[in-house]
Amino acid sequence: MSFENAVKDVKSKVKYDGSHPKLAARLEKEILDTNPGVKWDDVAGLSEAKRILQETVVLPLFMPEYFQGIRRPSRGVLMFGPPGTGKTLLAKAVATECGMTFMNISCSSLCGNWYGESERLTRCLFELARAHAPTMIFIDEIDSLCSVRGSATKHETSRRLKSELLVQIDGLNNSNSTSGKMVTLLAATNFPGNLDEALRRRLEKRIYIPLPDFETRKELIQINLKLIELAPEVDIEQVAQKTEGYSGDDLTNICRDASLNGMRQKIAGKTIDESKNILKSEILKIPVTMEDFLEAVDKIKPTVSSGDIQRHQKWYSEFGSS
Ligand SMILES: Nc1ncnc2c1ncn2[C@@H]1O[C@H](COP(=O)(O)OP(=O)(O)OP(=O)(O)O)[C@@H](O)[C@H]1O
Ligand SMILES: [Mg+2]
Structure with missing residues (x-):
């Protein structure tokens, strides 16, 4: 049986018997991803983060007997760092490589319209996760849960949502150790400083996801150019040297831009009809040149400021794990 069929097979056997089948069906549609399809090898660098995730998520799943009592796995793991550095990508890779169900939550999918709906949604989410176990619940931009802006009712909703979340995280731990059905919580944020103490305490492992260093950039x-033809003179080391301070996402944009440049030059000055007549094979054949890269680097500026990096480093030295 192929992996996909195996996943489907498991999924069809999953029975949700909690108290809110309607909410569960809605959540299932919105957030459930049984196979996000990202491999470890798709994530460049970040070896320290990968190591910590192995220890806190991967191994406990395969050796639950060992991770009991004082060795119990962390209740929750937080990844923090500047935008576009691979936090979401890494979460997907962990879920794929472990064959876990992946539930990708943003705080907006937990915010209900009616009184009490947010708490019900949160409870339901964790029930659903147990039904689909092993499951990784990934909460992106978790800091937005603690935001105090907005109207008084919004604030009240978010306060109640947060306290339900705290209760559920505490519950995770007990059920993980007794039932052997593992549910892991992974969260990500660009603003670790906005997390309040209670939530921070429950996210026991806090992993810094920094900007890519030279080796990682290379x-x-x-990875980005795996399927693209390059001219022989292209010097990836030089591109990596020139992109200090760029995030992974910025670099991906540079690669995309450079790889489109050949086509752009080919159709420059032509009308739409004329460019349609250019042979496809002719465009496909154009390799990406070093000049394309240098132009793209010039055009695309880094998105992360040095102030941002300092803010993260400061928080890391105070609250980070290694
Ligand atoms: N380490 C990496 N390896 C491979 N690709 C990366 C890496 N970091 C970033 N990317 C590229 O950047 C894109 C955005 O990454 P991702 O969505 O994981 O960032 P993020 O850290 O979750 O950002 P945000 O904080 O804004 O949510 C990815 O789809 C990928 O193309
Ligand atoms: Mg993200």
Whole structure:
């Protein structure tokens, strides 16, 4: 049986017997992803983060007997760092590589319209996760749960949502150790400083996802250009040297831009009809040149400021794990 069929097979056997079948069906449609399809090798660098995730998520899943009592796995793991550095990508890779059900939650999918709906949704989410176990619940931008802006009712809703979340996280731990059905919580944020203490305490492992260093940038460019033909003079090391301070997402944009440049030049000055007549095979044949890269680097500026990096480093030295 192929992996996909195996997943489907498991999914069809999953029975949700909680108290809110309607909410569960809605959540299932919105957030459930049984196979996000990202491999470890698709994520460049971040070896330290990968190691910590192995220890806190991967191994406990395969050796639950060992991770009991004082060795119990962390209740929750937080990844923090500047935008576009691979946090979401890494979460998907962990879920794929472990064959876990992946539930990708943003805070908006937990915010209900009616009184009490948010708490019900949150409870339902964790029930659903147990029904689909092993499951990874990934809460993106978890800091937005603690935001105090907005109207008084919004604030009240978010306060109640947060306290339900705290209760559910505490519950995770007990059920993980007794039933052997593992549910892991992974969260991500760009603003770790906005997390309140109670939530921070429950996210026991806090992993810094920094901007890519030189080696990682090289690897990232290679991953991005796996399927693209390059001119022989293209020097990836030089591109990596020139992109200090760029995030993984910025680098991906550079690769995309450079790889489109050949086509752009080919159709420059032509009308739409004329460019349609250019042979497809002719465009497909154009390799990406070093000049394309240098132009793209010039055009695309880094999105993360140095102030941002300092803010993260400061928080890391105070609250981070290694
Ligand atoms: N380490 C990496 N390896 C491979 N690709 C990366 C890496 N970091 C970033 N990317 C590229 O950047 C894109 C955005 O990454 P991702 O969505 O994981 O960032 P993020 O850290 O979750 O950002 P945000 O904080 O804004 O949510 C990815 O789809 C991928 O193309
Ligand atoms: Mg993200």
